[in-house]
Amino acid sequence: MTAMALQPTDRAIVRTTHAGLPLCREPYRAVAEQLRLQPEEVMRRLRWMLEAGVIRRIGAVPDHCALGYRADGMSVWDVDDARVSELGRMVKALPSVSHCCRRPRQLPGWPYNLFAMVHGRSREAVMDEVAKIAAVLGPASHGHDVLHSMGTLKKASLQLGE
Amino acid sequence: MLSQSDRRIIHGLQAGFPIAERPFAEVAAGLGMSEDELIACLTRLREDGVLSRFGPVYDAAVLGIAVTLCGMAVPKDRFDAVAAVVNTFSEVAHNSRREHAFNMWFVLATGRPEDIAAVICQIKAKTGLDVLNLPKLEEYQLEPNRGA
Numbered sequence: 001m002t003a004m005a006l007q008p009t010d011r012a013i014v015r016t017t018h019a020g021l022p023l024c025r026e027p028y029r030a031v032a033e034q035l036r037l038q039p040e041e042v043m044r045r046l047r048w049m050l051e052a053g054v055i056r057r058i059g060a061v062p063d064h065c066a067l068g069y070r071a072d073g074m075s076v077w078d079v080d081d082a083r084v085s086e087l088g089r090m091v092k093a094l095p096s097v098s099h100c101c102r103r104p105r106q107l108p109g110w111p112y113n114l115f116a117m118v119h120g121r122s123r124e125a126v127m128d129e130v131a132k133i134a135a136v137l138g139p140a141s142h143g144h145d146v147l148h149s150m151g152t153l154k155k156a157s158l159q160l161g162e
Numbered sequence: 163m164l165s166q167s168d169r170r171i172i173h174g175l176q177a178g179f180p181i182a183e184r185p186f187a188e189v190a191a192g193l194g195m196s197e198d199e200l201i202a203c204l205t206r207l208r209e210d211g212v213l214s215r216f217g218p219v220y221d222a223a224v225l226g227i228a229v230t231l232c233g234m235a236v237p238k239d240r241f242d243a244v245a246a247v248v249n250t251f252s253e254v255a256h257n258s259r260r261e262h263a264f265n266m267w268f269v270l271a272t273g274r275p276e277d278i279a280a281v282i283c284q285i286k287a288k289t290g291l292d293v294l295n296l297p298k299l300e301e302y303q304l305e306p307n308r309g310a
Contacts, residue, residue, distance in 0.1 A: 006225070014220060021217035023205045025184055025197060043181045046218065050181070054224045056303070057177040060204070061215040067164070067172070074260065074267070088302035103231065103296040110233075110264075110294055147260040147267070154249045154257040154268070 010045055069119040073126040074147040076112035079140050084114055090136050091116050096129040123148055171203055228275040233264040233294040244289050253281045
């Protein structure tokens with residue numbers, strides 16, 4: 001699946017919906033009218049994008065802070081490269097982990113290859129969740145650190161321009 | 163303050179929103195409420211900022227957008243000045259302060275992959291500081307939403 005497979009219609013739908021669906025009885029019809037398409041066409045292309053992985057999911061994107069989870073910690077782990085995918089899936093299964101991914105090490109200063117973002121009501125709650133990750137990883141983790149948030153400096157949405 | 167019902171709706175609607183003519187009616191039936199009540203509730207949650215968004219979550223990489231996470235170790239006495247420089251770049255989407263030697267972390271997003279290196283180069287030049295470039299190599303997910 002590459003960006004090349006997207007048709008102009010798909011790109012138009014992406015631009016119209018990436019900030020959200022209209023909250024009305026027939027949201028896909030509203031999108032279709034805006035783009036001068038048939039609602040069936042919009043729904044067909046959305047189903048295809050969901051199948052193809054262009055769309056990860058359709059639903060509510062909660063703001064963790066507004067939900068009362070005011071603390072977050074970026075937990076970073078040094079695990080065996082050969083097992084990182086298997087371990088990453090296990091860590092992602094914990095409910096407090098919102099994002100979990102593999103990133104490159106940058107030695108000598110940065111030895112961590114597995115990132116798990118953890119949310120909690122307090123810093124202590126975040127550390128309790130980090131302890132659960134440590135328990136899941138066991139001896140497969142050769143070292144870890146937690147970078148607690150001290151505030152947002154900028155928050156803009158990704159630019160999906162053409 | 164969020165009600166139990168709000169929490170149930172948010173939890174139940176994180177994935178699997180139907181692609182159908184009257185999707186809210188389908189979801190509302192499962193929640194034991196009316197279509198209009200559900201729409202009103204979601205509208206309120208979005209206006210209050212409890213939901214930052216409601217709709218499709220797109221995969222930036224598949225759309226051809228290059229994204230990376232950058233970390234910087236900024237001396238404390240220069241922190242605000244460096245933050246101001248970094249934030250002027252339109253390619254910097256999110257930026258946050260974290261308690262660590264690497265105390266500034268931001269997400270860079272560009273339309274063309276080759277622009278990532280160019281922007282990092284400019285940030286290094288303007289701040290005189292090194293930048294860790296940590297692009298996502300693999301993301302771990304639960305069973306993906308397959309919709310209706």
